[in-house]
Amino acid sequence: MRALVVDDEAAGRRLLGRLLRDLGHAVVAEASTGAEALAVLAHRTVDAAFLDIRLPDLDGLAVGDRCRRAGIPVVFVTGFPDYALPAYDVAAVDYLVKPPTLDRLGRALARLRAAGEQTASQGGAPDRLCLRVDGEHRLIAVRHVLAVRADGAVVTLWLEEGSLRARVPLGRLEQLLVPHGFFRCHRAYLVNLRRVRRIVAWSREAHSLLLDDAQETLIPLAKSRRRALRALLLWP
Secondary structure: OEEEEEOOOHHHHHHHHHHHHHOOOEEEEEEOOHHHHHHHHHHOOOOEEEEOOOOOOOOHHHHHHHHHHHOOOEEEEEOOHHHHHHHHOOOOOEEEEOOOOHHHHHHHHHHHHHHHHHHHHHOOOOOEEEEEEOOEEEEEEHHHEEEEEEEOOEEEEEEOOOEEEEEOOHHHHHHHHHHHOEEEEEOOEEEEHHHEEEEEEOOOOOEEEEEOOOOOOEEEEOHHHHHHHHHHOOOO
16 A cells, blocks of 8 residues: 655654555655655645644644545544544544554555445445435435434435435435435434534434534434444544
8 A cells, every 4th residue: 555644753754664664565655745755745635644633734624634635545543532423524543642552554554445445345346326306306415414303204414505305215325325424313314424524412312413504403322232333433
């Protein structure tokens, strides 16, 4: 694997580079700022990017978003543990808190391999959802879907702008959307994990997922689904 390592601290770059080489991979480029990282991405071929969050100019999340659009998987390596949920916005494969260890980095690399194999097996899964709405077939970009709620045989899709209703089983939508980062957080709800900003605890028993839309929509998180959610998120 050809890796890009981005960290504003030389010691951090050296440590991560040594660990990657110990695990049999090549560091083909390093950068100390976001601008340098973008310049590397414009001129070099890399298989994965290992990014710090706090950089002198662009932050690592902005660089990670550029990587996402270029199809380059991202692993965040940072001293700030509070950015795990925002990391999902750029589809990060893993999130390591400094200093990384050989064992922890090895597990991140295993996740990178698994993600690559899943993408290959999907053969470039389409990112458009086709639903019959008001007598016509509508194509909806999956990334624009925030959440889905079932009311009997009818589902409501919350979109970036407005909502729409369609007659389709929630279980069928779950099969289609889970490969695109959706999670069954409640018997009546699917949520796009890339659009979740925060887990809100109302009490020991009641939790909600706060979305990143302008309305700050809250989606219920069933108690029975908390463990499954924890297994999906990048908990350091």
